[in-house]
Amino acid sequence: MNSYKIMIVEDDINIGDMLQEALEAEEYIVSRAYSGTEAIMLLEREKPDLVLLDLMLPGMTGDELITRLNGILTIVMSAKSDLESKIELLHKGASDYITKPFAIAELLARVEAQLRLANPVGATRQSSTDANIVTAGNIKLDSSLGIVTIGDKETNLTRTEAAILNILMLNPNRPIGRSTILDRISEDTPDCTERSLKQHISNVRKKLSQLDNIDHIEAIYGIGFQFNES
Structure with missing residues (x-):
């Protein structure tokens, strides 16, 4: 059974539900936050292995939240596709970046890759x-x-x-x-x-x-x- 814990920080309920269903089908343990402030509250109780972070959040934005994730693996999900935005987010602490709309299969592959890099096997x-x-x-x-x-x-x-x-x-x-x-x-x-x-x-x-x-x-x-x- 997959024991990795993933937090979805996404205010769009439909997108969040879709992500949660796909991740749980892969046996990840999923938690949800609908704003940056709620994510901070959840992080005080339990630290996930990886965060899927939307940028356009109510209250505290994803850009603000990412600097407070303290080294947690983070994949940013955003409609912004320009190179400058991606580079800025990587400098702020993002581990990876995927542009909306995206295929679930690609997102799952990126999640797996990030977790594998943090917990390498085989070599x-x-x-x-x-x-x-x-x-x-x-x-x-x-x-x-x-x-x-x-x-x-x-x-x-x-x-x-x-x-x-x-x-x-x-x-x-x-x-x-x-x-x-x-x-x-x-x-x-x-x-x-x-x-x-x-x-x-x-x-x-x-x-x-x-x-x-x-x-x-x-x-x-x-x-x-x-x-x-x-």
Whole structure:
């Protein structure tokens, strides 16, 4: 049974009901808030694993609420589609952003991806003393040195390439959204933008394939990218 707790902060009852039904069908534990103020009251009693946040709320808006979520995974749901709004919300603390209207399947995929990033499975870090080393299958990445090894061959990555591969390898065989990748690496790699992400990933794919002739990174239409173990 899915034990993750998700709070829906949405004043539109019909949209909230639709989201709750879809999430509960996936066995998430769902709570509801219809305003920013009500969400704050609920958060004082129990902290969810993830918040689905509408921006246009009565009273305290979603823009105001997001700065008070204290590190809780948050996916913003908004009709705003301009790049500047998305970047501003990511800087305020949003983990991901989905534009209304959206397909429920995409939202569920984004929810799963965010929870998976917070609770990675499938890949392992070798030890506390090797915190920068992650392995997936027979591939090993040392993100501090920017070196990836497959078998007895290795290649060098840039800082940005290593950061991107690190996230993908921690979630092998699972799609990760573009905005999720950008959000996770934004502080350490400010040179990576929505425009340049595709090129960075293309560079990583080429470098990995030169080691074992396998394309380990797959583009998932409408979502982002997925790392496949060899």
